Amino acid sequence: MKLKKEDTITSFQFIFLIIQAQVGVGILSMPFNIYTAAGHDSWISVLISGCIIQVLLILFWILMKRFPSMTLYEVLDNTTGSFIGGGIKGLYIIYFTLVGSSILSLFAEIINLWILPLTPRWLLIVLMSGIGIYAVRGPVKFLARFYVFVSLLLIVFVLLVVYSFWEVDYLNIFPIGEKGVMPVLKGTEKALFSMIGFEMYLIMAPYVQSTAIKKLKSASISNVVVTIFYSFLTLICILFFGIKEFSLVPEPLLYMIKSFSFKVLERIDLLFLSVWIVSVGTSYMAYLFAASRGLMSFFPKNKDHSPYVFYVAIVSVLISLMPEGVYKVGQFSTFVTHLSYIFVLGLPVLLLLLSLLTHRKEKQQS
Amino acid sequence: MKNHRSNKNSKPVTMNADENLRGIQSILHETSDLKTRTITYQKSSGVIIYLESIVDTEKIQQSVIEPLNKAMDEEGTVENVITNTELSYIEELHEGVGKLLNGSCLLSLDGMSGMYAVNVTNQLPRTPEEPSNEKVVRGSHEGFVDSLTQNLGMIRKRLENENLVIKRYVIGKSTNTKMAVVYMENLVNKEVLSEIFRRIESISVDMEFSPGYLEEFLENKTFSPFPQMLPTERPDRTMAHLLDGRVTVLSEGSATALILPVTFLSFFQSPDDFNSRVLAGSFFRLLRMVSFLVAMTLPAFYIAIIGFHFEILPNELILPVKASLEGIPFPPIIEAFVMVFTIELIREAGVRLPTPIGQTIGIVGGLVIGDAVVSAGFISNVMVIVIAVTAVASFTVPTYEMGASIRILTFPLMIAASLLGFLGIVMGLMVILLHLCKLESVGTPYFAPFAPMNLSGLKDAVIRFPLWKMESRAKDALPQSKRQRNSRGWKNK
Numbered sequence: 001m002k003l004k005k006e007d008t009i010t011s012f013q014f015i016f017l018i019i020q021a022q023v024g025v026g027i028l029s030m031p032f033n034i035y036t037a038a039g040h041d042s043w044i045s046v047l048i049s050g051c052i053i054q055v056l057l058i059l060f061w062i063l064m065k066r067f068p069s070m071t072l073y074e075v076l077d078n079t080t081g082s083f084i085g086g087g088i089k090g091l092y093i094i095y096f097t098l099v100g101s102s103i104l105s106l107f108a109e110i111i112n113l114w115i116l117p118l119t120p121r122w123l124l125i126v127l128m129s130g131i132g133i134y135a136v137r138g139p140v141k142f143l144a145r146f147y148v149f150v151s152l153l154l155i156v157f158v159l160l161v162v163y164s165f166w167e168v169d170y171l172n173i174f175p176i177g178e179k180g181v182m183p184v185l186k187g188t189e190k191a192l193f194s195m196i197g198f199e200m201y202l203i204m205a206p207y208v209q210s211t212a213i214k215k216l217k218s219a220s221i222s223n224v225v226v227t228i229f230y231s232f233l234t235l236i237c238i239l240f241f242g243i244k245e246f247s248l249v250p251e252p253l254l255y256m257i258k259s260f261s262f263k264v265l266e267r268i269d270l271l272f273l274s275v276w277i278v279s280v281g282t283s284y285m286a287y288l289f290a291a292s293r294g295l296m297s298f299f300p301k302n303k304d305h306s307p308y309v310f311y312v313a314i315v316s317v318l319i320s321l322m323p324e325g326v327y328k329v330g331q332f333s334t335f336v337t338h339l340s341y342i343f344v345l346g347l348p349v350l351l352l353l354l355s356l357l358t359h360r361k362e363k364q365q366s
Numbered sequence: 367m368k369n370h371r372s373n374k375n376s377k378p379v380t381m382n383a384d385e386n387l388r389g390i391q392s393i394l395h396e397t398s399d400l401k402t403r404t405i406t407y408q409k410s411s412g413v414i415i416y417l418e419s420i421v422d423t424e425k426i427q428q429s430v431i432e433p434l435n436k437a438m439d440e441e442g443t444v445e446n447v448i449t450n451t452e453l454s455y456i457e458e459l460h461e462g463v464g465k466l467l468n469g470s471c472l473l474s475l476d477g478m479s480g481m482y483a484v485n486v487t488n489q490l491p492r493t494p495e496e497p498s499n500e501k502v503v504r505g506s507h508e509g510f511v512d513s514l515t516q517n518l519g520m521i522r523k524r525l526e527n528e529n530l531v532i533k534r535y536v537i538g539k540s541t542n543t544k545m546a547v548v549y550m551e552n553l554v555n556k557e558v559l560s561e562i563f564r565r566i567e568s569i570s571v572d573m574e575f576s577p578g579y580l581e582e583f584l585e586n587k588t589f590s591p592f593p594q595m596l597p598t599e600r601p602d603r604t605m606a607h608l609l610d611g612r613v614t615v616l617s618e619g620s621a622t623a624l625i626l627p628v629t630f631l632s633f634f635q636s637p638d639d640f641n642s643r644v645l646a647g648s649f650f651r652l653l654r655m656v657s658f659l660v661a662m663t664l665p666a667f668y669i670a671i672i673g674f675h676f677e678i679l680p681n682e683l684i685l686p687v688k689a690s691l692e693g694i695p696f697p698p699i700i701e702a703f704v705m706v707f708t709i710e711l712i713r714e715a716g717v718r719l720p721t722p723i724g725q726t727i728g729i730v731g732g733l734v735i736g737d738a739v740v741s742a743g744f745i746s747n748v749m750v751i752v753i754a755v756t757a758v759a760s761f762t763v764p765t766y767e768m769g770a771s772i773r774i775l776t777f778p779l780m781i782a783a784s785l786l787g788f789l790g791i792v793m794g795l796m797v798i799l800l801h802l803c804k805l806e807s808v809g810t811p812y813f814a815p816f817a818p819m820n821l822s823g824l825k826d827a828v829i830r831f832p833l834w835k836m837e838s839r840a841k842d843a844l845p846q847s848k849r850q851r852n853s854r855g856w857k858n859k
Contacts, residue, residue: 115788262680274792
């Protein structure tokens with residue numbers, strides 16, 4: 001065996017990188033958001049969006065296979081030229097920073113609502129961002145190790161939710177498909193936004209030291225896990241609340257868990273929120289990394305993204321402080337999720353077409 | 367062993383014995399423990415020079431003077447006559463002085479262009495005792511002593527293996543302390559080994575008096591709260607780690623061996639685990655890990671619950687807790703700090719006192735302060751319980767260093783909990799976890815097998831599997847070969 005000096009991660013770690021980037025701040029309100037569009041067929045929407053993500057992942061895979069040692073940023077330089085590529089790279093950095101800020105914003109909002117109503121938002125945001133800076137500086141492999149370890153917490157997550165099986169009413173999901181196809185498709189759109197994070201494939205793939213097919217396999221596993229996890233959560237929420245109650249609970253998971261009590265712990269939702277904070281942290285870290293990795297690509301001499309993490313974090317903190325109040329924060333995050341149409345769906349697919357048409361490929365070193 | 371004292375202006379040994387003696391005296395600044403004895407051998411007069419303080423005069427008498435006297439008139443070189451096992455021929459004065467300081471005596475004869483150095487070191491053996499801070503219930507009760515040679519002997523005795531390699535170094539420009547790096551040639555990872563050598567060779571200090579000194583020069587992150595090398599005084603523990611492909615560093619004058627690279631979990635393992643039965647061993651090991659978490663987070667949890675999340679307590683618990691809090695003048699964070707501070711005081715006072723007084727301190731501290739402080743109404747009952755459990759838990763870790771780092775980590779977590787409640791604890795733990803994930807011990811991951819996650823490693827590290835199930839070595843030190851194969855073959859026949 002060899003001491004690994006270079007900064008690489010294994011395909012096993014890659015699975016958890018994507019899972020942790022996907023599962024994040026949105027998980028608390030996700031069932032509610034989908035429910036408003038798709039009603040009690042929400043769980044179907046989640047499954048459909050999982051399929052769409054799988055298709056996208058395959059497209060990403062085809063694109064990244066042509067440039068095995070490059071991240072999205074280098075691919076942009078390579079296919080569109082350094083001028084246009086530079087512009088799009090800048091837009092991507094802004095996009096990732098915006099997603100990071102919306103995560104911070106939502107995080108502070110929910111903490112204010114649920115645990116610490118009087119703590120100033122800026123303090124929560126700055127602290128979380130500080131942890132992000134500490135995590136992302138340094139090699140990716142350390143970040144990957146952290147992600148794999150904290151994934152154990154997802155099991156706690158699931159166990160807390162599974163407890164509610166004793167309290168559910170199975171009749172709540174019937175009749176299936178009552179409202180027709182359109183609401184389900186609309187719900188799919190909402191679900192897709194909650195599952196954003198898989199675009200990390202475009203950034204992390206070159207760090208994975210394995211064959212191209214294995215990378216796709218890892219990404220698919222993480223997608224399947226997240227899809228099942230999300231549809232399970234949505235399903236349980238529907239079974240638990242039923243139609244009338246659901247529209248009253250914007251954070252259904254928390255309301256559901258809050259209603260249970262054990263002999264030693266009365267408020268399990270506090271425990272649940274504590275676990276959730278870690279998930280928020282990991283998705284923020286992923287976007288922080290993506291944006292600072294993008295800044296690095298503007299300075300070809302530099303081989304380390306660490307110096308840029310600080311700047312990205314400061315910008316994301318400043319942006320996240322701008323929207324105030326539940327509605328402004330909601331608007332801001334809706335705006336950011338709509339941006340992902342362009343950056344997660346549109347541009348990568350265009351890029352793939354462009355590289356296929358122009359027969360651009362990374363030159364293999366023999 | 368290369369002598370570091372030799373320098374460019376070193377003088378050669380002359381043909382005249384008196385001149386050599388004067389040269390050595392001037393190099394050693396006429397020190398008074400430098401003794402000489404004149405001798406005549408085969409008609410040429412000469413002199414024996416030695417440092418009285420570190421040689422055994424009996425040995426000089428037996429292995430140098432007597433044989434020389436006997437062979438006075440016979441033909442034969444000095445090599446053939448002197449019976450000592452360690453004899454070397456020296457041509458530089460400074461080299462001779464180096465030998466003198468090592469415990470050799472020098473024999474200089476008129477008409478000879480060099481000197482002979484004969485090793486007559488005075489051995490002051492200390493009997494191996496059980497190390498007081500690493501006691502075990504069963505198993506070996508032998509501990510390292512202060513002599514390097516004796517310690518190396520103890521390791522050799524346990525590992526009769528041709529692959530056991532000992533490399534010697536001299537460190538400390540003023541003290542010239544002898545050090546030994548011990549490893550298994552066939553198991554150790556060559557890159558780790560050369561990295562350790564590289565680090566040791568770059569040490570340039572005046573004095574090296576303990577492995578603690580060495581640790582700071584070798585480790586990656588000095589300001590980390592976690593120890594990155596495992597200090598031990600147990601030869602059996604050292605042997606087990608050597609067989610896991612790790613490297614041991616010993617130094618003269620200290621009974622502590624440093625083992626590196628190590629993982630976080632090595633600090634929670636004790637030789638007792640393997641002396642007791644599988645189930646009991648696993649239970650104790652898990653207990654220690656739980657106690658680590660308890661020691662680190664329990665006061666923080668209590669502070670967070672009292673300060674922020676009282677509603678997390680079930681109805682039946684609220685009343686007793688609330689009742690004990692009644693009339694306490696301080697906020698919980700102050701209470702906790704006062705109690706933790708008191709316990710640290712008692713511990714620090716007890717460590718350096720002789721045992722009978724130490725016990726008195728324990729009684730005064732534990733009973734009198736604990737009881738009085740509650741009845742005086744300064745500190746709540748529950749807080750005393752919480753802090754007492756924390757203190758006991760922090761001492762269950764079998765290594766003193768790790769226990770100390772746990773106690774240090776308690777403070778920031780308590781502050782975080784008093785400021786932000788559960789959120790503060792989670793954020794604090796996240797930082798600690800991130801730090802553990804980033805930490806490396808000589809290029810190998812410190813938090814293995816948790817991060818990077820390694821399921822097969824977990825079975826050896828977290829719970830103690832039956833020995834015949836553990837076929838491969840712990841992977842964190844990146845060793846080269848498997849540990850054993852099918853030791854329970856008799857079951858299949």
